Amino acid sequence: FAIAHRHHPRVRIALSAGFGASSTARKKKTKKKKKGLVAALEGGEIQSKKDSRTPQLDRFGLPPPTEESVFPALDDSVLRAPLPRLDAAFNKTLVERAIGDHLGINLENFDDEGLSTHRGEGTWQLNLLHCDPPVFSIDDFFTSEECQEYMEMTAGDGSDDAVQVLSPTFSAASISRRTSTTWFCRYKGVPTLLAKAQRLLDVDLSQIEEPQLVRYRTGEEFSWHYDEIPTKQLANGGQRLATLLVYLNDMDEGMGGATIFRDLHVESRAKVGRKAKTLSVRPQAGKALLFFPAYKDGRPDVRTLHKGEIASETKKIAQLWIHEGVYKASVPDENRQQDAEELVLRENERLGFAI
Numbered sequence: 126f127a128i129a130h131r132h133h134p135r136v137r138i139a140l141s142a143g144f145g146a147s148s149t150a151r152k153k154k155t156k157k158k159k160k161g162l163v164a165a166l167e168g169g170e171i172q173s174k175k176d177s178r179t180p181q182l183d184r185f186g187l188p189p190p191t192e193e194s195v196f197p198a199l200d201d202s203v204l205r206a207p208l209p210r211l212d213a214a215f216n217k218t219l220v221e222r223a224i225g226d227h228l229g230i231n232l233e234n235f236d237d238e239g240l241s242t243h244r245g246e247g248t249w250q251l252n253l254l255h256c257d258p259p260v261f262s263i264d265d266f267f268t269s270e271e272c273q274e275y276m277e278m279t280a281g282d283g284s285d286d287a288v289q290v291l292s293p294t295f296s297a298a299s300i301s302r303r304t305s306t307t308w309f310c311r312y313k314g315v316p317t318l319l320a321k322a323q324r325l326l327d328v329d330l331s332q333i334e335e336p337q338l339v340r341y342r343t344g345e346e347f348s349w350h351y352d353e354i355p356t357k358q359l360a361n362g363g364q365r366l367a368t369l370l371v372y373l374n375d376m377d378e379g380m381g382g383a384t385i386f387r388d389l390h391v392e393s394r395a396k397v398g399r400k401a402k403t404l405s406v407r408p409q410a411g412k413a414l415l416f417f418p419a420y421k422d423g424r425p426d427v428r429t430l431h432k433g434e435i436a437s438e439t440k441k442i443a444q445l446w447i448h449e450g451v452y453k454a455s456v457p458d459e460n461r462q463q464d465a466e467e468l469v470l471r472e473n474e475r476l477g478f479a480i
């Protein structure tokens with residue numbers, strides 16, 4: 126197949142990223158679904174499967190796993206600390222405390238209101254969305270021009286700099302459904318994303334996994350999962366310490382496509398008689414979401430179970446995963462972090478990051 130590739134440079138769809146933990150996680154063709162309501166989409170095929178009364182046993186004669194058995198509900202003994210108050214303004218002390226056991230944020234690049242201090246255009250607003258485990262959003266992380274540029278990289282089957290892959294999830298639990306499409310990018314093709322990630326986080330380029338672009342079309346999703354890496358694959362770079370994703374387009378209220386954390390809430394004390402609201406982040410063009418699948422010592426954090434909710438319109442994101450140690454990239458062929466170093470330096474200057 127490799128030879129065929131060489132003779133047909135236009136064939137860009139790689140057969141496998143080599144990560145697929147299960148064949149059920151493979152991309153499947155989207156079924157025609159009613160446009161519009163996320164609820165309608167959620168009620169479709171998925172619901173009918175759940176309600177099926179036919180006893181289905183696996184090849185060991187055991188009932189197949191359910192979402193509930195793979196991702197058991199967290200009980201109240203698993204401590205979590207939402208934001209103390211919903212209207213809380215940015216509080217650097219709180220942020221410092223929240224980030225303590227995790228990969229570092231370069232807080233010296235933010236003022237006391239959480240505004241970025243770089244000179245270039247485009248000021249970021251850092252927001253703390255949840256204290257423990259820490260979850261952050263960064264408004265205006267990408268400009269609208271940058272969003273546009275990155276969205277275009279997923280046009281067609283991709284270019285040599287962004288290769289579409291069929292089975293890109295690390296998720297060990299085959300119960301997770303991922304119907305979205307992922308492109309693996311060359312590091313040197315995404316210097317803006319890398320420069321911005323390094324401005325925000327205390328990381329070396331060598332710790333960064335192949336940058337990825339994800340597209341969800343109508344009805345597509347990535348159901349409940351952890352971003353942590355299964356033990357068998359830890360040899361390459363160790364655990365994923367941080368997930369940084371950038372929403373490239375807006376999803377209005379009711380359009381779905383939010384990133385939802387099943388076990389996290391938006392405020393500490395729900396009003397009497399009311400259920401605490403689940404932490405859900407709605408895509409807004411240029412906004413980044415940052416959370417930590419594992420503590421800085423590599424211990425996975427079960428509280429970060431999340432999903433990319435079914436989208437009723439096209440949703441696109443750019444995504445980076447930061448590992449504990451040196452990560453060796455493998456897709457596309459000969460994709461290497463160091464090939465982007467020079468470009469990232471230049472990008473730092475353009476963005477006003479260089480001192």
Ligand SMILES: O=C(O)CCC(=O)C(=O)O
Nearest residue numbers: 347352383384432433434
């Ligand atoms: O698309 C989203 O909102 C979340 C994506 C995600 O969780 C993932 O790709 O691991």
Ligand SMILES: [Fe+2]
Nearest residue numbers: 350351352431
């Ligand atoms: Fe994820």
